[in-house]
Amino acid sequence: MEYYKGLINSLQRGVVSPVYLFYGEEEYLKEKAVEKFKEFLLPQAADFNLDLLDGEEADIDTVISFAENMPFMAERRLVIVKNAPWFSGKGKNEAGGEDKGSGKDTVLLKYLNNPASTTCLVFVAKEAVDRRKKTYKEISAKGQVIDFKMLKPSEMITWVNQIVKGTGKTIEPSAARAIVEANGKLGLLNLKNEVNKLISYLGSEQEITSAIVGEVGVINIEQNIFTVVDDAVAGHTSKALNGIRELLSLKEQPTKILALLARQLRIALQAEALLREGSPEREVARKMGIHDFVIKKALTQIRRGGSQRMKWALQEIATIDAAIKKGQRDFLPAIETMLIQFGQME
Template sequence: MEYFKGLMNSLERGTVAPVYLFYGPEEYLKEKALEKFKEVLLPQAADFNLDVLDGEETDPSSLVALAENLPFMVEKRLIIVKNCPWFKGKNKGKSEEDEEGKASGKESSLLRYLKNPAPSTCLVFVAGDAVDRRKKLYKSVEAAGKAIDFKLPRDAESIAWVVGRMKAAGKKIETAAARALVGGNGNLGLLNLYHETEKLITFAGEAGEVSLEDVRQISVTNVEENIFAVVDETVGGNPVKALAGVKDLLARKEQPVKILALLARQVRLALQVDALLQEGCPEREVSKKLGLQDFVARKAMNQARKSHPRKLQWALEQLAAMDVAIKKGQQDFLPALENMLIQFQLSKEY
């Protein structure tokens, strides 16, 4: 979370750029950053100098006119544009020239503004997970201010955050409990961990410590963690336990198509990790190269080591064929998956 700490430190020092772009999957830290902007820039007269807009409903030219207004009784005004769609990638099927032309026509006033943004306005765009860094608008924001990728924290950072949050609430959490909480929920971001820690704090009541058993009783195990377990049992030679895990997912109303997609993703990750390791990539760099959290990369490493890449490739092909057959009504999900798990176990190599 160094990017977040760096942003907080710059705001504390009073170093504020005229324009920012927040993007990436970490929503909790985005909201914390926006709160800090309000605290630093608008200690008073906030009602007169704060505008929060919906990018889906805002015209760029209207935004520029608003940004050029002078603040009232303070040094800066703050404009936050949420759900901002202008930084997304190009539409499929359209040429780059078509898209650039469209962008230039619709957003030309905003591009002109970003060449010389008003020093008395701080403009913050909040986009979704992905942006297109090739777009003129992205490059203009980067040149005039800062574009910040709000990445999900690594598992070590998330564990430290959980421990700190519990400490602030007057609780101590066992190391194993913090690891289990992050292992089951960390890949959904800090907002999800915030809600999970809130439940644990309430559950603990007057008790001063949160245990591993508390986490197991109260915290929600997410779907991806169940998928990890299913693949673990599969490559570990336990098809019965693997199938039991799939049945548990079905009991939780997860759709077969989603389960297949997540299984295929995990097998693909194991293959990608195996390929990197075979190329001589150090283990510590695998997560960075694939853009994964540390615990996800470690899971994939363990699964790759327990199986053979040809078997994993076979499983990936079977899952793809199964997906097509199920959608066409040619196979039933559970019997088809059970048959595949048994074949995977019986085969020595593919």
């Protein structure tokens, strides 16, 4: 969370760059940062010096036009472009080099070479960025690029404690850990919603305990999928089947369950492939853009289950999904058969 604290500290001291690029998985902190820019850079009731654009709708010429406008009776304009698409790797040619024909990049690079000193232009990327692109490098040189990484579990626990303390309540350390383990991988917004729900449930009570988390905390579907895969690779087929039935009882759609099962298997296989290629385990999460404890869990699963069994299960899930969509198979008996076969494989 130090990257966020450093950014806000700079704003408080009046140190503002002409251009920023925000990217990364932690959407909640990105939104908070955007709000802080509005708070610190614009005087009260100065919305006429604020432009909010959607990069999926506005072209780069429009963005530059707004950025080049002069502020009205103020020191600075603020232009925020959400869903900015000009920093991903999609513009690469087949050899992996930059797309030389990108007129959009040329227009943006021309502006970035000499950005308006009276405008703070903030790009919020929707997708992963390619740090090899000239647009990325130019913003790094002329402004600031900030990777809004998912927080470490220990940082999330500290954050949960701060949120609870701010309400005048307390929380058991084990309860804070349980909330983070169940919901942390979906980010701080999800955690905040869970904490708010628990605070409301407390009423006049003072402390959130592990027992209360167990009663009220909702274990999200992705956590349940983790558990199903854990049980399957450990040979606990009946527990894995019960996990699937529990998801169905919670009205989760079969197609969603299959998609998340497939996603977890792909994460495990991709992580193992990176290890085989020589990437240190600590680098795998960064390369895949996934939280480190998710990768650790996935690697544990594939070590227990074996890559060949995982590949078979991934292919079987695709087969089941196609058959269900064609009306040829029913979800529950199909997934039960798959899990039983998986458990019997050597």
